[in-house]
Amino acid sequence: METMKAFWRYDWTMNRVRLITLAAVAALAPWAGHVSRAGLDSGATWAVFVAAFTGIGIVVLPGVLLGYVGDIGRVGAPFDFRHFSRSLPIDPGKWALAKIVSAIGLGVLVPTVLYAVMTAAVVFSLGHSVSAPNPDLMRLGLSCLAFFGVVAAGMLWSMLMAALVPFGIKSGAGVFLGAAVFFCGELLVHNVTGLRALGKTMKIALSSWASASEAGLCLALAVAIGLVFVRFHRNRRLGQALLLALGALVAVDAARAWLWWRSGA
Amino acid sequence: MKPIDTDKLTRRFGRVTALQEVTLAVPEGSICAVLGPNGAGKTTLLETLLNLLGPSAGSAQVFGCDSRRLGPAQFAQIGYVSETQRVDERLRIGELLGVVRDLYPTWDRALEAKLLRTFELPVDRRFKALSRGMRIRALFVAALAFRPKLLVLDEPFSGLDPVMRDDLVTTVIDLALEDGSTVLLSSHDIDEVERIASDVIFLDQGRLVLAEETEALRARHQKVVARLATAGVAANPREEWLGFERAGETVSFVATSAAEETDWSRELGGGASVTTAPLTLKEIYLAHARARQGRKE
Numbered sequence: 001m002e003t004m005k006a007f008w009r010y011d012w013t014m015n016r017v018r019l020i021t022l023a024a025v026a027a028l029a030p031w032a033g034h035v036s037r038a039g040l041d042s043g044a045t046w047a048v049f050v051a052a053f054t055g056i057g058i059v060v061l062p063g064v065l066l067g068y069v070g071d072i073g074r075v076g077a078p079f080d081f082r083h084f085s086r087s088l089p090i091d092p093g094k095w096a097l098a099k100i101v102s103a104i105g106l107g108v109l110v111p112t113v114l115y116a117v118m119t120a121a122v123v124f125s126l127g128h129s130v131s132a133p134n135p136d137l138m139r140l141g142l143s144c145l146a147f148f149g150v151v152a153a154g155m156l157w158s159m160l161m162a163a164l165v166p167f168g169i170k171s172g173a174g175v176f177l178g179a180a181v182f183f184c185g186e187l188l189v190h191n192v193t194g195l196r197a198l199g200k201t202m203k204i205a206l207s208s209w210a211s212a213s214e215a216g217l218c219l220a221l222a223v224a225i226g227l228v229f230v231r232f233h234r235n236r237r238l239g240q241a242l243l244l245a246l247g248a249l250v251a252v253d254a255a256r257a258w259l260w261w262r263s264g265a
Numbered sequence: 266m267k268p269i270d271t272d273k274l275t276r277r278f279g280r281v282t283a284l285q286e287v288t289l290a291v292p293e294g295s296i297c298a299v300l301g302p303n304g305a306g307k308t309t310l311l312e313t314l315l316n317l318l319g320p321s322a323g324s325a326q327v328f329g330c331d332s333r334r335l336g337p338a339q340f341a342q343i344g345y346v347s348e349t350q351r352v353d354e355r356l357r358i359g360e361l362l363g364v365v366r367d368l369y370p371t372w373d374r375a376l377e378a379k380l381l382r383t384f385e386l387p388v389d390r391r392f393k394a395l396s397r398g399m400r401i402r403a404l405f406v407a408a409l410a411f412r413p414k415l416l417v418l419d420e421p422f423s424g425l426d427p428v429m430r431d432d433l434v435t436t437v438i439d440l441a442l443e444d445g446s447t448v449l450l451s452s453h454d455i456d457e458v459e460r461i462a463s464d465v466i467f468l469d470q471g472r473l474v475l476a477e478e479t480e481a482l483r484a485r486h487q488k489v490v491a492r493l494a495t496a497g498v499a500a501n502p503r504e505e506w507l508g509f510e511r512a513g514e515t516v517s518f519v520a521t522s523a524a525e526e527t528d529w530s531r532e533l534g535g536g537a538s539v540t541t542a543p544l545t546l547k548e549i550y551l552a553h554a555r556a557r558q559g560r561k562e
Contacts, residue, residue: 002368003337010364014353075353081317082351084361084404089340089368236319 003090007098010085011072011106018068019106025057025064026111030118032057034126061111066158069103070175073159073229078236079166096233100226103155112148142211149218150186156225157182163232164239164246266329268293268415268447269314273323276306276313282471283309286323289466289476291449296441298462299451300550306471307451308349311419314449315345328415341369344408346401347419352392358403359388362410369411377410383436398429405433409440416441418450422457434461455547467550474553479546486549487523491516491530491539507556519544519552 012019032054039047076085076095085095161178192198232239269291276284284306291297299307312318314325316335325332330339352361358381366372381388384402392400401421408416416437422430438461441448452458458465465482467474475482489506493514502509506518516533520541529539544552 006364006368013360013364014355080351081312082347082349084350084352084407086317087315087340087343087345087350088365089337091337 003094004098006090007095008102011102015068015071018064021064022061022107022111023114025061027114027118029054029057029115030122034122065107065155066175066179068107069155069159070162070172072099072102073162073175077163077233078239079164092233093230096230099159100156100229103159104152108148108151108155116144139208139211142208142215146211146215146218149215149222153218153222153225154179154182156222156229160225160229163229164243267291269325269327269449271323271325274313274320274325275322276309276318277321284313285471287473289473291447292464293447294445295464296438296448296450296462297464297466298458299449299466299468300455300458301468302453305468307468308419310468311417311449311451315343315417342414344411344413344416346404346408346421348421348423349419350404354393355391357389357391358386361403361407365407372411376412377406380406380409398425401425402433412444414446416446416448418448420451422452423454455550459546465546467553469554469557474557482549483543485522486544487520488542488544489518489520489529489539491533491537493537494534507552
């Protein structure tokens, strides 16, 4: 447990500003949304600023989150062998587990819960309706779970990519590549190949079954990535094998794209 | 049980072999200096011993444990300071100590306070605002305050001013002697470690040149200058005579297996007038390094 406590102490010391920003933006977003909508309806100028704050928050949130998971994913990972933590008496597996708990708990769960609670507070205290694709509470819950699963799996994948980046390359490269690959893959799986298709998909009300299976798949994926992440911290050879496998996948995909382009040309 | 024991330890980076079949043992309680020029493999050796890098072949034992399996129990006894160690720039000195303190059962708060005072470190200052000297001293506090049984130092004094360097060396050596710790110290500055090292390891291009007690090493190395009575001996210098040179009737070389009772006059042919002189660690190292270079050419 000392290992995990040491990581959390380090994490809070290093990332408290990011974590407080995440929580604050998530908690304020529903209120800002409500206030700006009310203000815009009444034609008030200040409402534009509140709306801008909401918009910036939505843009900033993923950036802060990715920066956070990129940083903690990298520190003390086997390829980050010159980080001071690598010579400390810590259990590498528990160090990795503490990172996962932080990324999922503080990075995703706390902001999501705060957002949900504040949205509920806006609805119940102000009697304001929320435009949700699934008005049914059961389906709404499952949709939230599916969303949480996707984000959790995406964050863990990005964290793994940041940890796999060889020493000497900034972790940002790994985390943004990881996030891009994961979320592009996620969109392609759902047949989203353009903005119009994305808009359409956002409006589709998934059935309970579809939401549940989506949530289940994503959570299983998150668990699988988490296990690989922990294993990698115990055994750097796995990291080398993963890098090779990823390199091979990229090469195959590039070859496929080139062949496709050639046949089109 | 020796704190460090390696067997044909090899580490490659692609096609480059940074460490080649290094077999050595570091005696308990010794202050062992790893010497060699830049690129000799000193940092790779230390990083491989601490499992920061995996060996490509061979093995290393640290406190009897395979380096690849070093865990919290072993690291709780090892203090490590390196010029290449990465510390997050936003971290304050006090915060760094706060993170590491509870991980060591043997952490000595009084010693931590004493070291902070001795090194004049401001605990609330971030690493990005520290000079190189302060940064190293802060890392030393984290590596010394738990009284490690093994202290591994990778070029920790290079680039420091002489006063600071002397203070650090004195503190480290005093603590090591007080606790009976083993110190493994890498440096390319041989003069710096000459006065403190009880044992030395010479590395050159990833290969072990020699590993020996400093006193024994000094005792068996002599600078020999002789005026020969007969010229024949100059044609067949022995292999253990390094840097053999002849100018007229005068020959000079470094004897590597000399003994106090060696009769150089007889060794070089009767009638030679011989003078011998002891060598510094630096001169011994240079003689070996040049001889290796000469063999390659």
